Amino acid sequence: MPSAANVNDLLKLIAFYLPQFNPIPENDEWWGKGFTEWTNVTRARPIYRGHHQPDLPADLGFYDLRLPETREAQAALAREYGVTAFCYYHYWFHGKRLLERPFNEVLATGRPDFPFCLCWANEHWTRAWHAQERDVLMRQTYSPEDDRAHIRWLLRVFEDPRQVRVEGKPLFLVYRVGLLPEPARTAEVWRQEARRAGIGEIFLASVEGNFPKTGRVNPFSVGFDAAVEFQPNLLFYQDFKTRVWLRFLRKAFGRPLLTYLELVRRALNEPLPPYRRFRCVTPSWDNTPRRGGRAFVLEGSTPAAYGNWLREMIRRAEPTAAGERIVFINAWNEWAEGNHLEPGQRWGRAYLEATRAAREEAVASIASG
Numbered sequence: 168m169p170s171a172a173n174v175n176d177l178l179k180l181i182a183f184y185l186p187q188f189n190p191i192p193e194n195d196e197w198w199g200k201g202f203t204e205w206t207n208v209t210r211a212r213p214i215y216r217g218h219h220q221p222d223l224p225a226d227l228g229f230y231d232l233r234l235p236e237t238r239e240a241q242a243a244l245a246r247e248y249g250v251t252a253f254c255y256y257h258y259w260f261h262g263k264r265l266l267e268r269p270f271n272e273v274l275a276t277g278r279p280d281f282p283f284c285l286c287w288a289n290e291h292w293t294r295a296w297h298a299q300e301r302d303v304l305m306r307q308t309y310s311p312e313d314d315r316a317h318i319r320w321l322l323r324v325f326e327d328p329r330q331v332r333v334e335g336k337p338l339f340l341v342y343r344v345g346l347l348p349e350p351a352r353t354a355e356v357w358r359q360e361a362r363r364a365g366i367g368e369i370f371l372a373s374v375e376g377n378f379p380k381t382g383r384v385n386p387f388s389v390g391f392d393a394a395v396e397f398q399p400n401l402l403f404y405q406d407f408k409t410r411v412w413l414r415f416l417r418k419a420f421g422r423p424l425l426t427y428l429e430l431v432r433r434a435l436n437e438p439l440p441p442y443r444r445f446r447c448v449t450p451s452w453d454n455t456p457r458r459g460g461r462a463f464v465l466e467g468s469t470p471a472a473y474g475n476w477l478r479e480m481i482r483r484a485e486p487t488a489a490g491e492r493i494v495f496i497n498a499w500n501e502w503a504e505g506n507h508l509e510p511g512q513r514w515g516r517a518y519l520e521a522t523r524a525a526r527e528e529a530v531a532s533i534a535s536g
Contacts, residue, residue: 169490171534178481178492178530180522181331182245182499182508183286184253186266188232193265197294197304205229207503211456218464219513220455222502226510232269235278241509242279245499248519249526250508252282252331253499254340259287261308262316274327284331285324286340286374287317289347309348314356321357322364333392334489336370337361340395344373344384354390372445377401387442394440396447398497399430399465399506427451427468431476446480447495448473450518453505464505470514474521481529492533496522 187194187204194202209229211221224230226244230237245253255273258265273283292305324330325337332338339357344350354371361369371391375383377400386394434448451468477494484492500509510516 169534171530173490174492174530174533175526177486177490178494178526179251179331180249180477180481180494180496180526181252181254181284182250182496183501184255184499185501186232186255186269188230188500189268191266191268193305203231204503207456211503214455214460214462214464218455220453222453222456222505223512224502224509225512225515233272235272235276238269238273239279241499242281244509244519246281247523248508248516249523250496250499252284254284254286254331254495256288256342257285258292259289259317259320260305261310261313263305265292265305274324277329280329282329282331283327284338284340285321286342288342290343307346309353311352311356314353315360318357318360319364322361322366325361325366325369333370333491333493334487336368336392337366338370338372340372340374341391342374343376343378344386344389344391345378347389350384350389350391358390375400375444385440385442393443393445395445395495397495398434398447398449399452400434400437401463425463425465427465427472430465431472434476435479443485445493445495446484447497448477448480449497449506450508451505454503455505456503470517470521473518474525477522478525478529478532481525482532 185204190201190203198206208223209221213220227237227240230240232238242253255270256266257270258267270283270285273279289307291303291307294302294304321339325339330337341347341350347353357371358369361367370393371386372393372395373384373386373389373391374395374397376397383394386392450470450473452465453462455462455464477496480494481492484494486492496508498504498506498508500507502509508518508522510519
């Protein structure tokens with residue numbers, strides 16, 4: 168029977184991390200001078216009676232990710248409450264990177280001394296927030312040459328001692344594997360280059376997003392090692408009858424009536440896939456800052472409900488060959504989608520406290536058999 172200390176050491180709670188909290192020239196051009204994620208957050212307004220908007224930060228304030236003090240404070244807070252690592256979104260467009268400064272400085276300075284991995288957000292950048300998905304701001308293109316250039320840049324990340332490893336291999340996520348024209352070829356190019364550089368084997372994971380045609384791909388069929396669940400899994404609500412019913416409810420009552428507890432129930436009851444998948448939880452969801460009246464809001468999220476879900480996902484997590492239990496949290500700081508662990512003015516540190524409590528309770532339960 169493993170000890171609680173051993174289970175705790177092998178438990179990895181990895182939180183997705185958005186780096187869009189400092190101005191960049193591209194966003195200045197596309198969205199207006201000085202645009203950051205805070206621009207959307209502060210503009211949000213309630214869309215129905217009792218709707219909590221705007222959702223504003225507390226302890227860390229309206230931070231700027233160009234400041235090392237901000238990044239240190241985030242890592243200290245995460246560490247204190249049991250979050251193991253950040254999974255930074257990584258924006259690579261055929262050699263062009265966006266929102267790169269925060270992670271560049273993390274990599275160059277060695278600070279904060281906090282584990283990380285990357286998730287390649289391999290979509291076009293569009294005006295989807297403004298219902299203009301076809302207005303492409305930055306196009307994603309693919310080629311064998313770009314696969315090779317991309318992995319050669321990533322090698323410096325994989326060499327860093329803070330890089331999250333699964334079964335001893337550097338972990339790298341791809342947000343939409345289904346968009347890669349030849350994902351198996353891409354995976355093989357990456358693996359060859361990593362071996363040639365002396366990195367050895369790498370651990371590739373595909374994210375299961377909310378995309379009916381490309382959201383779920385058996386990772387084994389495309390040369391990847393595992394999938395990562397992405398919550399909230401809105402594919403639960405993509406069938407025709409459900410969509411018609413939701414439109415009726417929105418028109419009749421002026422608000423979405425899907426609840427957080429229903430999402431949790433469906434997630435817990437979903438059949439296991441025939442491949443390795445790391446589970447995921449989300450503290451809440453409300454993308455009103457980005458979508459306005461077209462927002463999707465999960466009602467009824469509380470720190471207690473989130474903590475119960477996280478505890479159960481940790482308990483159910485299938486250990487890797489190295490004994491690791493891995494659960495993802497969406498997200499650390501997605502303020503414009505309402506899914507953040509960072510303290511806010513409504514709940515303070517309650518979601519962080521629920522994270523730590525769930526971790527401790529699940530570890531004790533696993534250790535006791």
